[in-house]
Amino acid sequence: MAGGYISNETIDAVLNTTDIITTVGEYTKLERRGGNDWWGCCPFHGEKTASFHVDGDKRFYHCFGCHKGGNVISFIMEMEKLSYADAIESLAKKSGIPVKYQNGYNPEQNRSKIDETEKFIELYERTASMFHYFLMETPQGQKALEYVTKRGLTKETIEKFKLGYAPADRKWLFKFLRGKNFSAEFLGKSGLFSQKYPEYSFFSDRLMFPIFNRRGQVVAFGGRVIPPADESQRKYLNSGDLPQFKKRETLFGFSFAKNAIREKKSIIFCEGNMDVIAYHQCGLDYAVATLGTALTEDHIKMISGFVAGGTVYLSFDSDGAGQEATWKAIKLCREHDLTVKIIRLKGGKDPAEIMLNFGAENLTAQVKNAILDSDYLIFRLGEKYPMDTPEGKAKAALEFFQYVDALQSDIQKESCLEQLCQAFNLKPEAVKRDFNNRSQARERAYIRQNNNQTEQGTQIKLDAELRGLIAVTADLNQYEVLRSKLTEQDFTNPAARRLYRVLEECFAENVFTIRDILNRCDDENLVQFITGSISSGVYQSEKVSVIVADTVNYIKRNKLDAQRNKLLQRIKEYTVVTQEDQNQLNALLAEKFELDKQVQSLGKK
Incomplete structure (x- = not known):
């Protein structure tokens, strides 16, 4: 990936300083399985069996379930929905690494998305502190404080969640924040004020609930009316989606x-x-x-x-x-x-x-x-439909089938269908027949709908070319051997050619580690393919030299075969009329003989 306006020095510092085990561990529980290999359940998709591998030495991750993989930067990009540059800046700030820019880039003149986001967070943090002060220290907030106290909340809980009170004066917040040097234009984009009346606060005379992101920073608010309240008022108001906040x-x-x-x-x-x-x-x-x-x-x-x-x-x-x-x-x-x-x-x-x-x-x-969801659904369906009629039982079964569809285990499906039979006094054969007929009909409809559709995107093909380059990525000591015998133009597999180009760039710039290579590779599918292949354990160091030799021979043999086939075609089409023609044909035959010797020589290795 290109570093954009961030210097390579900063990117290297982030990759070298950030502990990928600690970072990933903030999102999913990891367990060590020998050495510096860590495993856990994938944070990108639901699973019960740990298939998510983090290599602490090579500093990359790979999931054998969903096949996502990469380094710590790509991990943060995926988890926090950040751009490449924003992810680097976020990791750098967390590790105390000064962010340096290249080509004269001035972050004060060209503020990135993350800069604006941090400014919004600063605004919301300051506003939350003021709302909290109003709740705890002022007469205006007394009614709201009495309400939460009557509901049983302790002072410690109120402090922990930083609950607050938005003043009834809808112009107060605008005046306060303008006094803190926030521009009217910026406040207009903040989500704190009315679009129609820009100086009027969106929240007024409400109990305020700061909404925190996973790092504990205030990014939005929820506001509740304080009883007794005008019934025309909405009981709850929440901030809309903002640069720093997405409800979903x-x-x-x-x-x-x-x-x-x-x-x-x-x-x-x-x-x-x-x-x-x-x-x-x-x-x-x-x-x-x-x-x-x-x-x-x-x-x-x-x-x-x-x-x-x-x-x-x-x-x-x-x-x-x-x-x-x-x-x-x-x-x-x-x-x-x-x-x-x-x-x-x-x-x-x-x-x-x-x-x-x-x-x-x-x-x-x-x-x-708490009861299992299947028990809850059986009870709910029994209340919802008349179980003394065939129609009621059929409707209850059809609705319960939707739950069975969602189960991921055939054993669970079988058990829940049996539970349905016992609860509503149904014959197992009839229930299973209805369930299977329904499932098969849905499957046939899906096939009809999709039989003319083709998968988009280019599939990565693992051949000897790509296998050799992944092998040297796993054991970079072998790269000089490979590059001494092959160039980028020798590769015909597009994915192999892209990976060779990345390897060569990293080698030339002397930033030659797996994490650097993954960072430079701008093909997400190829990154996931590399991390998955290496994590599989196929490329052990003692095998890499053999794989590299096989790759070199494979590519050279293919080149020689291509040359030989062209030569054979020329010989086949050649017509001898003069002695000069015969001499040229003899030269072609001699060239073929030399190519045959080279091909045979490669075949013996």
């Missing part, structure tokens, strides 16, 4: 919960911010909440590496909307092979009320008594 990719409370989630391999998904806070105060510090959206693929990818092999608990409301959210979340989690249990709260409308009325022990016990 953010979970309330995740920065506080991620260590507990990793340790316990469990997570509680809630509906609201107060639910999360109540769970945390009760010691159930692995609770998080979505932010005005349903559970998404991005949320699951965010947590799957932490809870693989563990349990996802769902704690949504028991009303119609809550049950629908539970149903969708169950299917999504099961599609990512995550075990799901449902918390059915009793004794209060939400965790905070149960905590207040019955104490932390009661809430903890209700979590421990």
Whole structure:
């Protein structure tokens, strides 16, 4: 990859200083399996069996499940959805590495996306501090403070989550921030103010919940009206998507919960911010909440590496909307092979009320008594449909089949179909027949829909050319041997030619490590192919010299064969009329003889 405006010195410092084991470990739990080889569940897709490999010596990662691979920069790019330059700047800042720029680039004159993002974060951090001050120290915030206190929140909890109060005066925040040298133009893009009335705060007279990113920085807000309130007001307001904040990719409370989630391999998904806070105060510090959206693929990818092999608990409301959210979340989690249990709260409308009325022990016990999602669905379907009619049983079975479809194990599918039969007094043969007929019909429809479609993109072909170059990437001591006998033009495989070019660039610039090579390679598919091949263990150091020799012979033999075939065609088409023609034919035959000798010589090696 090209470094863009960031100096190679900075890129090298980031690659040499950043510990890939520590960095990856912030997103998924890793375990050592001998030497400096680490394994864990992939943070990019849901799985129960660890197929994600991190080589601490070579400083690269590869997943044998989804085939993603690369170095620490590409990892941060993928996990944090950053550009290449932004990922380098983020890692450099975290490690205390000064970022140097090339070609006279001035970051103050040409501010990158990450610069603007950090400025927005600074704005939100400062605003959160002021809201917190209003809640804890001013008469204006007294009503909001009394509300959270009556709901059972302690001062420690309020401080931990940095709860605040947005003043009723909608112009106050604009005046305050302008006094701190934030421009009106910048504030207009911040999401804190009305688009129609730029000096009017979006949040006013509300209890404020700062929303933190995974690093613990404030990136957005949620605001709740304080009872008693005008019924015309929306109960909750959340920040819209911002440069530093995407609802689909953010979970309330995740920065506080991620260590507990990793340790316990469990997570509680809630509906609201107060639910999360109540769970945390009760010691159930692995609770998080979505932010005005349903559970998404991005949320699951965010947590799957932490809870693989563990349990996802769902704690949504028991009303119609809550049950629908539970149903969708169950299917999504099961599609990512995550075990799901449902918390059915009793004794209060939400965790905070149960905590207040019955104490932390009661809430903890209700979590421990959570039921499997299949049991929950059977119970719910039994209430939803009349089980004394054939139509009711058929509708219940069809809906339950959608859950079975999402299961990743045939044993689980079989077991759940048996559970359905027992619950609703159905014959197993009839249920399995309906399920299989439905699945086969869906499969046939899918085939008809896709039989004319072709896969886009170029597939990487592993031949002797690419095999040899991956071998020298695994053992770079062999590269000089290979380059002394071959040039880039000798390679016909496009992927091999691209990799040779990267190897040559790194060799010429004396930045010749695997992490440098992966960093220079701008073909993501090729990077993943390289990391997967090396991680497989095929390219052991003692075999690389043999593979390199085979590659050299293979390429030279192909070149000689091509030359020989052209020569044979010329000889075949040659017509002898004069002695001069005969002399030229004899020369061609002699050239063929020499080529035959060279081919035979290569064949003996």
